[in-house]
Amino acid sequence: MSICGPILGDVADRVRGAAKKRPRYDPDRLLEVAVQQFILRGFEATSMAQLGKAAGLGKSSIYHHFASKEAILHRALSRALDALFAVLEEEQARLGPPPARLEHLLRRTVEVLVDELPYVTLLLRVRGNSRTELWALERRRHFDREVAELVAATASTGGLRQGLEPGLGARLLLGMVNSISEWYRPGGPLSAADLARMAASVGLHGISGAARAGAAGAGGAKID
Amino acid sequence: MSICGPILGDVADRVRGAAKKRPRYDPDRLLEVAVQQFILRGFEATSMAQLGKAAGLGKSSIYHHFASKEAILHRALSRALDALFAVLEEEQARLGPPPARLEHLLRRTVEVLVDELPYVTLLLRVRGNSRTELWALERRRHFDREVAELVAATASTGGLRQGLEPGLGARLLLGMVNSISEWYRPGGPLSAADLARMAASVGLHGISGAARAGAAGAGGAKID
DNA sequence: ATGGGAACCGAACGACCGGTCGGGAAAGGA
DNA sequence: TCCTTTCCCGACCGGTCGTTCGGTTCCCAT
Incomplete structure (x- = not known):
């Protein structure tokens, strides 16, 4: 074993000056x-x-520091979920006309996703393998349902393209937004705010307005 | 739940007790x-x-039947990748104006995704943990790059909304389309062809046309 | 009817898993 | 200084992992 410090450069040494202190953890x-x-x-x-x-x-x-491996996962997922649900509580996501609320919700979701990138990324990869993952999956479904309801409300104001079932629109919207976690890395030329604005704009523009290619039946894709 | 035979209802075929033949595998x-x-x-x-x-x-x-656990994975991923790359070879994806080619490519990608749902789903969850996964990841990147180039070609014809960098548009498009594997289940009221038409339409409409909300700088998000 | 290959099984292997335990070093207040 | 708390370690546990192997059962062409 090593005498001083870990072998690999795994431990990101603290910015605490050039301290020689061993990195103690919380x-x-x-x-x-x-x-x-x-x-x-x-x-x-x-x-x-x-x-x-x-x-x-x-x-x-x-x-x-942690009771078990799963406890680490739980804490990480909780952090991501708390950040996402905080967006739902924001004023601009609760008041005003549905389309504006939806735009705010999407934009802020992207910002949170970027802000808490590792934790949200982990959340989006959860498949329900343990009790903890099932718990996270269900909380996430609640979030998705709120988005779906907002899309449905937008639809009832005529803001949705014809033939597009609101549930399907919500899924496509969330899929597009969530996929950002798979490639975005901070420090690039694209700021989080700009990305959020653009992604929300692209998504909303995609599901709204006049139809372009004719797609037939409605078909239900309800988020449950 | 079944009484005899395997504990779960995993084996689809014959019930073991009464039937004489047992399901042999290839x-x-x-x-x-x-x-x-x-x-x-x-x-x-x-x-x-x-x-x-x-x-x-x-x-x-x-x-x-298989040399190793990883060999099973390799075969599954290969099946998904072969199906996707076959789309790139289709006439309508290679000839004609870029926007039409892009529309065809997206629509057919969704159809393949639905047609080979389990295999493509598995492919989209690969994270590069083994040699096999790294191989699949690289092949998949090739596919993504082809889509990105088609988006760029569409952009150069003026078909992309202002301020949207083609690489970003391609990522959002692919993210939206790929996310379908996370929720779509065959047998529902939405046919594969209808879903493909609608998803491609929503995606293309989202990245094209006039801007709606002002998003500033371009910012590079190149697919590599 | 019989020989042979394909399909399958249970037992066992070494490696590694998540988790426990008793004890030693470092920090901090007195 | 001394003592308590916090932090960390190596050794170890029962169990499970992917894989191997010798041998058995089944199907089918001959």
Whole structure:
């Protein structure tokens, strides 16, 4: 083992000056490292030993900060979900005409997605493999349903293109927005606010206005 | 739930008690069962024992049909990728004005996605964890790049909304289309062809036409 | 009816999994 | 200084992982 410091450059040394102090962890800092690993290799494919090595710790040390592997996941998912649900509570998402509320909701969702990129990315990859994942999946469904209802409200004001079932429109909208987590990396030339504005605009423009190609029957794709 | 035979209703075919024949497998039929499990629980989280049980076999029997767990994944991903690349070779995707080619490509991509739903779903969840996954990821990037180039060609004909960088448009388009695999289930009221027409139409309408909300700088989001 | 290949099984392998435990080093207040 | 708390470690546990292997059962062409 190493005498001073971890072998790999895994531990991002603190900006605390050129401190020679050994990087001691608190749960939040450890969470950051863990989530990064979960995204890189997948939750199930990441072992506690790998988590430890990435943090410059032995695997047993992790249990000083978290009760279990799943507890780490729970905390990460909770952080993402809390941030998303906070958007639903914002004034501009609750008051005013539906189309404006929908635009605000989408734009802010993208901003949160970028702001909490690792945590939201992890959330969007959850498939319901454990109790924790099922819990996250259900909370996420609640969020999606709120968006779907807003799309439906927009539709009832005539703001939706003909032939497009609101549920389908909501799914396409959310799919487009969520997919941003798969490629966006901060530090690029595209700012979060600009991306959010553009994505929301593209999405809303896509589901609204006059039809272009004729697509027949309605067909129900309800978000449940 | 069945009384005799495998615990879950995993084996679709004959009930074992009364029927004389038991379902024998060839690699393709076994692949179908395996991919279903991979989607349900994730590749890494699915054990060979679970695969066996789902197929009504012992786990060692699987090695008669596949050399390894990863070989199963490789075959599944290959099937999805072959189907997608076949679309690129279609006449209407290679000849004619870029906007029409793009529309055809998107529409056919959705149709393939629905047609080979489990395999494409698996492909879209790959994160590059093994050599096989890295290989699939790279092939997929080739496909995405072709779409991006078609979007860029469409842009140069003036078909793209102002301020929308073609690379970003392609990402949003692909994200929207790919997200269909997360919720679409065949047998619903929405046919594959109708869904494909509508999704392609919504996507293209979203990235084209006059701007709606003002989004500033271009910003590069190049697909590589 | 019989020989042979395809399909399948249970047992067992080494490696590694998530998690536990007792004890040692470092920080902080007194 | 001394003592308590926080943080961390190596060794270890029972269990499960993907894979191997010798042997059995089934189907079918001959």
